[in-house]
Amino acid sequence: MPGRLKAPTGRYAGKTAEERQAERRRRFLDAALRMFGDSPGYRSTTVAALSEAAGLSTRQFYEEFRTLEDVLAALHLQVNDWAEEAVLKAAADAADLPLVERAAAIFHAYAGNVTADPRRIRITFVEIIGVSPRLEQQRLQRRARWIDLIVAEAQAAAERGEAAARDYRLAATGFIGSVNGLLHDWSAGWVAATLDEVVEELVRQLLGILRPPGWSPDPTT
Incomplete structure (x- = not known):
């Protein structure tokens, strides 16, 4: 057309x-x-x-x-926008909290938003896959935005002395795969846990990245 x-x-x-x-x-x-x-x-x-x-x-x-592909593209962006808005609001509201509480608030906001309607998860993690090179590029671009958000939060925590000072991009890229995979599997009924337990596990994984063995806070920070 x-x-x-x-x-x-x-x-x-x-x-x-x-x-x-x-x-x-x-x-x-x-x-x-x-x-x-x-x-x-x-x-x-x-x-x-x-x-x-x-x-x-x-x-x-x-x-x-x-085309219908245009509809799917617009819907994929909308679902991601909803989740991003929830995360940014939670991050702003938790800005003054200690790292553990802030991370928990952010992940509760993300998980609560994307799992509130199972159809959102299917759009984001299932229907968008393998449709076309155009939509694959869009999917990767939106995932990159989530990686950027994690990197920004990690770097801010490092500047506050709450986390190790390092380049977090590679770790954030691997971690976002864990987030998406675990939430998808939980939503599909393949993980025997509550959503709170899923969020707690994600927070533990993130803290393991931010605070590796041997790291200790900088007393001068």
């Missing part, structure tokens, strides 16, 4: 064209979360079925998106 159809302009039913467009987009993404994140899944969903689930027409679909 050469491009999206042109959406109508002007005010209708008390809403501007921009407001109507935002509402249509939200309805398509809400329907995609239900269908991609549960049944039938992204690969078995059609434009017609998604449009019907959203209560909209296929013409309206093509006014907002070019």
Whole structure:
């Protein structure tokens, strides 16, 4: 398809064209979360079925998106944005807490957000995999943002004398894989633990990275 159809302009039913467009987009993404994140899944969903689930027409679909892959891409970003907003708020609220309590608050916020709806986990860790080089690049870019966040928190802890001073990028890259894998497996019922126990394990792993054997706080910090 050469491009999206042109959406109508002007005010209708008390809403501007921009407001109507935002509402249509939200309805398509809400329907995609239900269908991609549960049944039938992204690969078995059609434009017609998604449009019907959203209560909209296929013409309206093509006014907002070019392909179903565009919908999945937008939904993947949205799910990550929700989790990022929760983490940044928790980090700000816990800024003055000791390292252990701050790390626990941040991980509780992340885990609570992504596991609040199992469909979010499926979008992030299952449906996005292997779709196209474009979406693989997007997935890796969003994962890099999480790595950057962990590195920034680790470096800040080191500057406060709460953690070892080192380059944390390699460790953060490995650790984010543990976070994602453990939360996915827990959500799928493959881990016999409570969510609190999962978070406690992640915090222990992170502290092991930040405070390796032999490290001790700098008394001058």
